[in-house]
Amino acid sequence: MTWHRLTLTPEEVAAGKIAPIKDGFTSSFRAAGGPRAMALFQKGNEDGGADLFFTPDCGSFASDFLAEIGAVPCPGPALIGLDLLVGHNEITYYLTT
Template sequence: MEHVNEMNWYHLPLTTGQVAAGEVQQRKEAFSEAFAAARAPRSMAFFQQGREDGGVDLFLTPECGEHAAELLAEWGCVPCERPSMIGLYLLVGHNEITYYMP
């Protein structure tokens, strides 16, 4: 398995069709299970950011690579830089996550 930079966030874009089909909720539920299984680490979180085209960008914190690697691979998430906090909405995680964000 290749080594992934610990500081990378993970990104998954969803189209308007995927959003309409309820994929955000499905992925939120799947992530919630992984989050609970990992015993809710303080810096593990799942975010959503809307796009002008009606789709959404889903972002997962770097710690997800340690606790939810299978989910990231299954979803086809790609490493990315930390997203802008503007319009970023926490789907799963601790409310104080912004204090711990790398």
């Protein structure tokens, strides 16, 4: 299964673009019944931008949302340095087993 990523520029981060994406994802997460392995992570970039990472289960439960925001398939990121924005706290357990 494939992860998805959305890269935001420093200007987009400063303009508050993360909040509406988080809110939209939260709606998809709740509508799907809160799957254990469905999550949204954020990782800041050195330039002030950010990468938002969507776990593979998001492709099954929120594909329309991913397409709407322009998220693209990507390899799974290293979990170190990721901040969980939406999902279950034990998500790293489910992603590593």
